[in-house]
Amino acid sequence: MRKKLIVFGSGDIAELAYYYFSTDSDFEIAAFTVDRAYLKETQICGLPVIAFEEIHTQFPPREHQMFIALSYSKINALRKEKYFKAKEMGYKLTSYISSKATLLNEGHIGENCFILEDNTIQPFVKIGNNVTLWSGNHIGHHSTIADHCFIASHVVVSGGVEIGESCFIGVNATLRDHIKIGERCVLGAGTLLLADAEPDGLYIGSATARADISSAKLKKI
Numbered sequence: 001m002r003k004k005l006i007v008f009g010s011g012d013i014a015e016l017a018y019y020y021f022s023t024d025s026d027f028e029i030a031a032f033t034v035d036r037a038y039l040k041e042t043q044i045c046g047l048p049v050i051a052f053e054e055i056h057t058q059f060p061p062r063e064h065q066m067f068i069a070l071s072y073s074k075i076n077a078l079r080k081e082k083y084f085k086a087k088e089m090g091y092k093l094t095s096y097i098s099s100k101a102t103l104l105n106e107g108h109i110g111e112n113c114f115i116l117e118d119n120t121i122q123p124f125v126k127i128g129n130n131v132t133l134w135s136g137n138h139i140g141h142h143s144t145i146a147d148h149c150f151i152a153s154h155v156v157v158s159g160g161v162e163i164g165e166s167c168f169i170g171v172n173a174t175l176r177d178h179i180k181i182g183e184r185c186v187l188g189a190g191t192l193l194l195a196d197a198e199p200d201g202l203y204i205g206s207a208t209a210r211a212d213i214s215s216a217k218l219k220k221i
Contacts, residue, residue, distance in 0.1 A: 002026055003026055003028070003065060004027070004030045004059070004064045005021060005027040005028065005029050005030060005064065005066065006029075006032070006033055006064050006065070006091070007021075007029055007032050007033070007066075007067050007069050008032075008033050008052065008066060008067065008068045008069060008070070008086065009032065009034065009068070009069035009070050010034050010038070010040075010044055010049060011070075011071075013069045013070060013071055013114075014032060014044065014069040015044065015045065017096065017114070020096050020098070020116070021067070024098060024099050024100075025096060027065070029047060030047070031047050031049070031050055031055070032044045032045075032047060032048070032049045033049065033059075034051070035051070035052050035053070036053050052082075056089050056090065061089060061091040061092070062090075064091070065091060065092045065093070066086045066091040066094070067094055067095075068083050068093065070082060071132075071150065072132075072150035075168060076148045076149065076166045076167075076168065077166065079130060079150075080148040080166065083112055083130045083148070093111040093129075093130075094111065094112070095109060095110070095111055095113040095115070096113070096115065097109065097115045098115060098116050098117040098118075098119070101115055101116070101119040101120075101121065102120045102121065104121060105121050105122065105123055105124060105126070105127075106123075108125065108127060109127045110127060110128045110130065110131065110147065112129060112130045113129070113131045113133070114131075114132045115127075115131075115132075116133065116134055117136075118136040119135070119137045119138075119139070120139065121139045122138075122139060122143075124141050124142045125142070125143050125144070125145075126143075126145070127139075127144075127145045128145060128148075129147045129148070131147065131148070131150075132151065133151050134151065134152045135153050135154075136153045136154045137151055137154065137155045137156075137157070138157065140156075140158045140159035140160070142159055142160045143157050143160060143161040143163070146164050146165040146166075146183075147166075148166045149166065149167045150167075150168050150169070151168075151169045152169060152170050152173075152189075153171050153172075155170075155172070155175075156174045156175065157175050158174075158175055158176050158177035160177050160178040161176075161179055161180075161181070162179075162180045163175075164182045164184070164185065164199065165184070166183055167181055167183070167185045167187070168187070169187045170186075170187055170188045170190070170191065170205075172189055172190045173187045173188075173193070173205070174193070175187075179193065179196050179197070180196045181196075181197045181201075182196075182197055182199030182200070182201060183199045184200050185197050185199065185202075185203070186202050187203045188204040189205055190205030191203045192205070
């Protein structure tokens with residue numbers, strides 16, 4: 001018998017969680033839940049949507065686990081808040097780890113993590129609770145990712161990097177080896193970080209400028 005799971009959320013990430021858990025895990029999704037103030041529909045993916053304030057009465061924690069399917073909103077603060085609230089209600093938070101990810105760190109991964117396909121997690125890496133690793137990242141050996149972080153796709157974390165709590169790292173960012181990233185840092189898409197980052201830092205990669213000539217000129221080359 002498959003284990004029963006409640007998904008917190010109603011957006012794209014909640015639908016993705018439904019897909020991944022349904023097709024690549026031992027869990028069966030029983031229902032979705034959101035705060036009563038955001039309850040705008042009665043069904044998602046053919047399953048009931050229940051107010052979070054009432055979820056424990058209809059889907060009790062003794063029979064169900066929960067997954068918080070939220071993004072990096074407010075530098076991960078909202079996902080962190082709901083993570084702790086669900087635990088206070090008595091729910092066990094489960095992680096999704098893709099069968100198509102390469103894990104060499106002996107399972108040092110916390111709860112409520114969302115680790116998608118094509119991630120490579122090298123030996124001696126430690127990943128905390130409530131961490132999202134979108135598709136295609138490289139997490140180098142002896143690195144640590146603290147709780148409540150969100151790492152987008154195709155990020156390179158070199159060996160021995162320490163990433164503090166509640167950080168966001170955008171697509172195609174690169175972190176050199178043996179640096180420390182303070183709590184709540186935001187690294188934008190394409191950022192190259194070569195030194196330590198103090199807490200609450202904002203790093204924005206340079207966008208590619210438009211060339212002076214039109215693309216139509218390329219037809220003549």
